[in-house]
Structures are given as C-alpha cells and as structure tokens.
Amino acid sequence: MDRKALEQLQLERLKHIVAQAMKTPFYQKRLSRAWIQSPEDIQSLDDLSKIPFSVKDDLRQSFPKGLLSVDMQDVVRIHSSSGTTGIPTVIYYTREDMESWTDILARSVFATGCTSKDVFQNMMSYGLFTGGLGLHYGAERVGMTVIPIGGGNTRRQIQVMKDFKTTALHVTPSYLLHIHSVLGEYDTKPTDLFLKKAFLGAEPYSENTRRKLEELYGIDAYNSYGLSEMNGPGVAFECIYKEDMHVWEDAYILEIIDPATGQPLPDGETGEVVLTNLIRSALPLLRYRTRDLAFVHGEACKCGRTHRRLSRIQGRTDDMLIINGVNVFPSQIEEVIMSIPEVGTNYQIYLTKSGSLDKLTVKVEIYSKMFTGDLSILDALKGKIRDKLRASITINAHIELHEPGALPVFEGKAKRVVDEREKL
Amino acid sequence: MAHQLTIFLENRPGRIQSISKVLEQNNMNIWAFTVQDRGEFGLIKMMVDKPKQAQLVLSDLGFACAIKDVLAVIAPDSPGNLAKLTAALVEKNVNIKDAYGFVSPTDRKGICFLEFENPDSVDLQKTIAEHGFTILDDEQLYEL
Numbered sequence: 001m002d003r004k005a006l007e008q009l010q011l012e013r014l015k016h017i018v019a020q021a022m023k024t025p026f027y028q029k030r031l032s033r034a035w036i037q038s039p040e041d042i043q044s045l046d047d048l049s050k051i052p053f054s055v056k057d058d059l060r061q062s063f064p065k066g067l068l069s070v071d072m073q074d075v076v077r078i079h080s081s082s083g084t085t086g087i088p089t090v091i092y093y094t095r096e097d098m099e100s101w102t103d104i105l106a107r108s109v110f111a112t113g114c115t116s117k118d119v120f121q122n123m124m125s126y127g128l129f130t131g132g133l134g135l136h137y138g139a140e141r142v143g144m145t146v147i148p149i150g151g152g153n154t155r156r157q158i159q160v161m162k163d164f165k166t167t168a169l170h171v172t173p174s175y176l177l178h179i180h181s182v183l184g185e186y187d188t189k190p191t192d193l194f195l196k197k198a199f200l201g202a203e204p205y206s207e208n209t210r211r212k213l214e215e216l217y218g219i220d221a222y223n224s225y226g227l228s229e230m231n232g233p234g235v236a237f238e239c240i241y242k243e244d245m246h247v248w249e250d251a252y253i254l255e256i257i258d259p260a261t262g263q264p265l266p267d268g269e270t271g272e273v274v275l276t277n278l279i280r281s282a283l284p285l286l287r288y289r290t291r292d293l294a295f296v297h298g299e300a301c302k303c304g305r306t307h308r309r310l311s312r313i314q315g316r317t318d319d320m321l322i323i324n325g326v327n328v329f330p331s332q333i334e335e336v337i338m339s340i341p342e343v344g345t346n347y348q349i350y351l352t353k354s355g356s357l358d359k360l361t362v363k364v365e366i367y368s369k370m371f372t373g374d375l376s377i378l379d380a381l382k383g384k385i386r387d388k389l390r391a392s393i394t395i396n397a398h399i400e401l402h403e404p405g406a407l408p409v410f411e412g413k414a415k416r417v418v419d420e421r422e423k424l
Numbered sequence: 425m426a427h428q429l430t431i432f433l434e435n436r437p438g439r440i441q442s443i444s445k446v447l448e449q450n451n452m453n454i455w456a457f458t459v460q461d462r463g464e465f466g467l468i469k470m471m472v473d474k475p476k477q478a479q480l481v482l483s484d485l486g487f488a489c490a491i492k493d494v495l496a497v498i499a500p501d502s503p504g505n506l507a508k509l510t511a512a513l514v515e516k517n518v519n520i521k522d523a524y525g526f527v528s529p530t531d532r533k534g535i536c537f538l539e540f541e542n543p544d545s546v547d548l549q550k551t552i553a554e555h556g557f558t559i560l561d562d563e564q565l566y567e568l
Contacts, residue, residue, distance in 0.1 A: 378432075378467075403439075404486050
C-alpha cells in the first residue's frame with residue numbers, strides 16, 4: 001500500500017474511532033475541552049495533534065466500564081492486566097475488533113515466513129493475558145497447526161515439540177533459554193527438534209539474547225511489539241529480514257514524542273511511543289502514551305512493505321532523569337559504560353545538588369584484568385568516560401572509580417539510580 | 425629488576441587493612457609501601473617478599489592488582505647519594521615516575537625504589553651501576 005492510500009485509510013479509521021470515543025463520557029469531556037466536538041473536526045492526520053494524550057491512569061480511573069463505547073452484548077471478549085501494580089486495566093473487543101486484530105496477527109506471523117505447513121506451539125500463557133490467545137488466532141488464520149500448550153511444564157513442552165515436529169514457537173526469551181538448559185535432562189539435543197522460528201516477546205531482552213537463542217537452537221527469532229492497551233501482540237513485528245519491526249500503520253497510528261514536552265519528534269529520534277488504536281471500536285484509546293522508548297524510521301525494507309519500522313524498545317520513560325533540564329536515560333549512560341573495556345558492567349548513577357545545580361556522578365568499577373597499576377592511565381580512563389558521556393548526554397559527569405565488586409549488584413535498572421536531589 | 429605490587433583501593437576505612445590481612449594470612453612479608461591518593465580512590469604500592477604469589481592471591485580475591493618492574497637501588501647512607509643517582513638519570517634524560525625510599529637503621533643503607541616512565545629507552549641498569557650503585561632483584565632484596 002502506498003503511503004498516500006495508507007494515510008487516507010488512517011484518517012477514515014481515526015474519524016471512526018473518534019466517533020466511538022465520543023460515546024464515552026470520559027472522551028466526550030476530554031475532547032470537548034480540546035475543542036473537538038465531532039469526528040468532523042478531524043480533517044486531516046495533522047489534526048491528530050489536537051487530541052490530548054491518554055495515559056494508563058485514564059484506563060485505571062475508568063475501571064471497569066468507563067471507556068466502553070459499545071453495548072455490553074456486543075462485546076465478545078475481555079482481556080485484562082493482572083492488576084499487580086494497582087487497579088487492573090481491562091480491554092473489551094467486539095466481534096469485529098477480534099476479526100481485525102486476528103488479521104493483524106495473521107499478517108505478523110506471515111511476515112516472518114510462516115505458512116500453513118508450520119506447526120505452531122504457543123508457549124505463552126492463555127487466559128486474561130493477551131499474548132496467548134492473540135497469537136493463537138492469528139496463527140490459525142494463516143492455517144498453521146496450532147498447539148495451544150500454554151506456559152510451563154517443560155518436560156511436556158519438549159515431548160510435544162518432538163511428537164508433533166513443532167516448527168514455530170511463541171515464547172518468552174527467558175523460558176526458551178531455560179528449556180535449552182534442561183534439554184539434556186530429557187535426553188534431547190536441539191538438533192532432535194524441528195524448530196525453525198520463534199516469536200519472542202512479553203518481556204524485555206537484549207539483542208544478544210536473541211542472537212544467542214538463534215545460535216543455540218539454529219532458528220530465526222523475531223522481535224515483536226505489542227501491549228494489551230493496543231489489543232495485545234502484533235502492533236509491530238519483524239519480517240523475515242529481522243531489521244526492526246514493521247508497525248502495522250493501517251491499524252495503529254504511531255507517533256514518537258519527547259516525553260518531557262509532548263512534542264512530536266522526527267523519524268530517527270528516540271522518544272516515547274504514542275499509539276492510537278484504529279481497529280478497536282469497543283474501547284477507543286487515542287494517542288496512548290506507552291512509556292516505551294524507541295525510534296521509528298521509514299527506510300525502504302527489502303521485503304517491500306511500506307509500513308515504517310520501529311526500533312527495539314530502548315527503555316521506559318519511567319526511568320528518565322532530568323538533569324539540569326536535560327533528559328537522560330540510564331540506558332544512555334549504560335551504553336557508554338559498556339563500550340569501555342577498562343571498567344566492569346556494574347555501575348551506579350548518583351544524583352545530588354551542588355548549589356542550585358544538579359550534579360551527576362557515575363560510579364563504575366575498574367575491571368581487574370585491565371588494571372595496569374598506572375595512575376595516569378586511571379586518570380585518562382576517567383577522562384575518556386567523561387568525554388564519551390558528554391558526547392552522548394551533553395552533561396559533564398563526575399566519574400568515580402571503584403574497586404571490582406564494590407558497587408551493589410541490582411537485577412533491575414531502576415535501582416542503579418540513586419537520586420538524592422529531593423532530600424537536599 | 426624488582427617487582428612491585430600496585431593495588432587499586434577505594435579511599436575509605438579498612439581498605440589497606442583488607443590487603444594486609446590477606447598478606448598476613450598467606451605469610452607474606454611487607455618490605456615497604458607507599459600510598460598514592462586520588463580522591464575517591466588511591467593506589468597502594470608495596471614491596472613484598474613473594475610479589476607474584478601475592479598478586480595471584482589478591483587477584484583471586486577480586487582485587488585489581490598489577491605487578492610493575494621497579495629498580496631497587498641501594499646506596500650508602502651518606503649525604504649526596506640521591507643527588508648522584510639522579511644526576512646519572514638526568515644525564516640519560518630519564519624521567520622518574522614514582523619513587524620512594526628509606527634507610528635501613530641497622531646497616532645504615534639507603535634503599536630506593538624507582539618507577540620509570542620509559543624504562544626501555546636506555547640501559548638504565550647499566551647507567552646506574554656505572555655510577556657506583558647496586559641494583560637488587562627480588563631475591564637479593566629480601567636477603568638483606
């Protein structure tokens with residue numbers, strides 16, 4: 001589809017979703033405050049920017065039915081978040097919504113080269129979580145042989161992979177790594193399996209993990225992107241070339257914004273992913289801030305698809321720090337540290353006030369194998385880290401060198417940041 | 425050449441203790457040491473009787489620890505000897521990077537340890553010996 005036709009389709013669908021939104025008291029109020037009284041106030045895609053952003057809290061505040069825009073008897077499916085971080089968020093789908101979502105998932109699976117000849121073992125958990133059932137229907141639509149095994153029970157997973165000669169998986173990277181680590185216990189080698197492809201998702205993982213899984217199993221592993229607020233998986237999917245994820249722009253309008261100002265960013269610049277779901281009538285969500293950070297680009301893909309591509313998710317806006325007015329993501333600092341062989345991989349970001357100014361201290365551990373005993377080399381190392389950080393985040397950081405193993409080890413990224421500015 | 429241990433330490437209480445305890449537990453003797461302070465961290469430089477073993481033990485425990493070649497030069501404890509030694513180095517345009525020395529009170533001998541910026545640029549040992557100083561290797565050092 002050429003871009004012009006695509007944009008025309010987006011506009012038509014956007015008008016429909018705005019019309020749906022206006023049926024809910026929530027959006028009626030919010031849109032009228034932005035001087036949008038009817039879908040006809042949306043004349044072009046540029047008018048999208050008039051629509052205020054929606055956030056996760058809007059969904060929570062509207063629990064359970066505040067954003068429902070159809071009659072409950074037209075709802076054929078409910079999915080919901082677990083609510084472990086607060087009130088659950090609930091998503092409703094009409095029959096038509098399910099059809100559209102399934103089409104998008106079928107397209108996603110097909111883009112990776114899967115056909116009706118493939119045997120698809122879906123290792124994602126079924127139930128309220130969108131990951132399991134979503135891909136299930138998409139794979140069926142492609143005509144794949146679907147094994148709805150769900151998560152867990154590794155012995156059975158391995159047996160089923162062998163019995164039915166499974167060729168494609170939908171799985172979390174950590175579970176696929178786990179399976180590999182226990183294959184031996186079940187007297188199985190990766191070469192005893194018939195796997196060709198795996199769709200990875202539902203948790204953050206690095207590019208190295210993907211490559212590792214590809215090597216361990218001799219398969220192609222595909223990144224995917226989705227979130228239950230946008231139906232679930234299938235917002236963006238890699239094609240066979242595995243060079244970033246095609247965003248299905250006929251189904252979702254994607255914007256990248258500066259998370260601090262809300263201003264749109266040009267292609268290629270990293271910012272917060274904002275999505276408008278164009279294919280769900282039951283629960284309209286306009287300009288939803290995902291808090292995921294990525295960039296989008298419109299380079300022609302070898303596969304010929306015209307949908308722009310989304311980079312791997314590079315972090316969450318929740319992690320963002322504002323240091324003397326500059327937006328800094330811990331991942332940017334991490335990237336610099338990882339590029340310097342003389343220091344270890346553990347680090348800590350320390351923020352304090354020095355007068356009215358913020359002071360950024362980056363604590364790193366020296367890597368014992370690279371230690372030469374020369375003070376001048378250590379001084380130069382500090383300078384190198386400082387320069388590289390300044391080039392990346394435009395801030396002059398104070399670098400502290402620590403003994404190997406001296407900094408606390410954290411699993412999550414968030415705790416690497418110690419912000420003492422408020423207290424001072 | 426003698427061998428000096430250089431260990432990276434954070435500048436906070438107990439760090440030198442952590443090193444000296446390890447050496448004690450391994451029955452290693454310290455001959456001389458000096459500390460270079462650099463704010464949040466410092467380097468402790470040590471002459472010990474078994475430098476290579478000490479490095480292995482400390483590295484195993486996770487310390488950042490390096491071994492450096494240094495010259496251990498012995499001189500009589502009398503006025504003018506350091507001037508004489510340094511004159512020899514100036515003659516060869518050799519820059520000293522770090523040095524520390526002490527006098528053994530029993531035999532009135534001065535011992536200094538010299539770290540050079542460009543140790544391979546000239547035949548240092550020869551120059552120093554020509555000026556009447558004795559250079560010790562590890563074993564000779566600990567036999568003193």
